[in-house]
Amino acid sequence: MTVPDHREAPGCPYTRAQGSPLYGAAVAENPHSLYARLRAQHGPVAPIELEPGVEAWLVLGYPEMLELTRNEQLFSKDSRRWRVQQEGRLRADSHLIPMTTWRPTLQSMDGAAHQRLSTAVADTLARIDHHLLRATTEDAALRLIESWGPDGTADLISQFTKRLPLLVFTRLLGLPAEDGPHLVGLITDLVDSSKDSQRAAAEFFGLLTDLVLSRRERPGADLASWLLTHPVGLSDEEVVHHLMVILVAGNEPCINWIGNTVRLLLTDRRFRTTLTGGRATVADALDEVLWRDPPVQNFPGRWAVSDTVLGGQYISAGDMLVLGLAGANDDPAAHGPDGIAGNRAHLAWGAGRHVCPAQDPARLIVETAIETLLHCLPDLQLAVPAHELTWRPSPWSRALVSLPVLYSAFVPPRPAPPEETAWTPPPTSYGPSGSTPSGPTSTPRTSGSAPTVRPRWWSSLAGWWSGR
Template identity: 75%
Template structure:
């Protein structure tokens, strides 16, 4: 569908019922509940059929918004800051007193002084600080760190040949990496991931969890301000952009929530695809599709963030044939836009990175390369260590978390009977030394498949280093040892 150019659009006059928001309340689809988790693709297809590229939705009872389903419309939305701002203070729902003080939407929509909530020059200042900080990560060390953490998690599993790849792997692995990247203490990991899950899932504990989460990070910022180290927190504070403590805390929230949650979901969804799709199962025996192919297909069909809030209209306008009122929220339907028939070929879309899983425009995610490296390493390490991995339940019995934002599995139970040793001995905690020259922004990990190895019977004590290094201590915490 071609969207009318805003400057040429005819917006209803103030006296018209459409100007008062009748268009956003007629035929509204709830973006919560079972339909979002059980069959989001069917839900988005029905919304597209009934409403076109932009559909009226309800985020919670009495709180309306628009879901942008069209690929072209989402690009227009993200590229036009003059009409569609990132500043959530423009949202008319809380201005009209219709957002409850304990609303589950608050952690995901409240304004913060971050690159996610600002436009123009101030956004560029903060984005530059985050992008430059992430660019200081040594990708070789990051791959080694991720592989070491993955090996230690796998070695911590019992000898019964069963595991839940969400609870015991995908959900634990990123925190093993991120706690070190940010300079957080090892024991903070389990509590942080619990807090993150509460406000990403919009649970009843989301507001309190959000406040506690920020308090932990404020303490970290104050410590690193007084005694800098070789970590992301210290580098962010030292950036010429001159972030205040408040700005630094809020950007650590962005890095941890956006980075950790997306990495968890991307890992879990990729492993699900590899275990349920015959095209990818052949990868383990030399098929033509690789882990890198699986990563891209997941970003097209089941991106870790399926919907993202949002943009707020700065004035009355038209998008996708819908009349948008000033102060309306527009939610980025990333999964829906990827499935737009206008960009789907006869055999679907694959083999390219034109998806919108990372967003678009000036607010496109700046952490794509380290995220890809962590997930690819996590998946390849698991396939190398457990070459006969298979689902413990039929694929259709897998359940999804009831989140309007994340596309994430509740569990991924698997069976295995053999394993291979780690590729290299697990090192002590590696030091994070800033490289002399920042790696090129276009660098990315290879798309190689796991190398073949001879399987050996699993024994309870296999693969565990004799000394309890920092890595062993943190993995033991996760495992309850």
């Protein structure tokens, strides 16, 4: 394809008009309206600003997203090609730096280099025992629910969704339990592009560097050790960077996916009715959220290798293209004749060679967490009107600030197994065997409903979550 020189052409979006901001209230309060307006004004590829003076393209078309993610010859993952950065227009204190800086990870590589790194990550994640992962998640969810006290109120974001995935991931990584709350704060600052994002990235890197050095000397049965001993021979630096990817890409989407799914169940009468009636499952709710409110709504990015055309827009070499995952899911071209029911062709995980490698363990964690929550609290309900719920002002994540709930009944778990000298996650489920909330067999919650014997590891977790 021959593409004309258009950088100073009168029709160029950057010389004609400034792109729409992909930050602040517009993207937090009603992103679907924003994406619909951009599609109506510009088509499937729209000019945006990521912060004042930093232009990019938001890809909103479903076919265009597939082209973008599958064509490495035209659209690279290497952010060092970014024209804004090469021209010195990215401020040193830019909030975009942690999410766009090139790193030696599978997220920044193309071709054979990407294949080498993705093999190591995929093989490492494949070593996770899913039976053990489900048991660990159920137990973590139960301990959190039991810690809420007898008053029948909770904020599911601060007291459940932000805590549970990291409890599981710290276990998988072999991190000390006391590092959990600090990691939550660092990840949130990083993905929200807050004023502390660069500091958070540096602290995050330092914590994981210490872990890798420790595992190099004393390997164990954890993700860090498995990456270090993989046959492709990752360097310590590569392992640290990939642990960052696993924690951010595994933890943040799980947090948002749980919260957005519970919100759907508590605010959508149609869906809650079908769920409690046994005609739908938690898995159905999870897929609907991946279509309508995916936990990652936009993702950086791809960089144009040469001048080209996408979605009717002239793209200059070095331009950044943002994957508009939620916007592409809204594209009518993505929906079949029956809508999205039973359809998993959404783009919440991305597409092409860079599709998320952790989607299977993530789904297991999220589905298990929600099933356990519904089993333990069958009369869970929203504590405020739905319109009062607010969203975090992140260009990347689709995440609630809080999700206050009320409940009165509590279905206690089965008695704890006898105490052991070394904790081993139970091989069978504490929670429900299916995906529907329990019926009216629940009992009023009492302060003594929790088992009195706790494995040693969970005792330490309870301590740092309660501030002891």
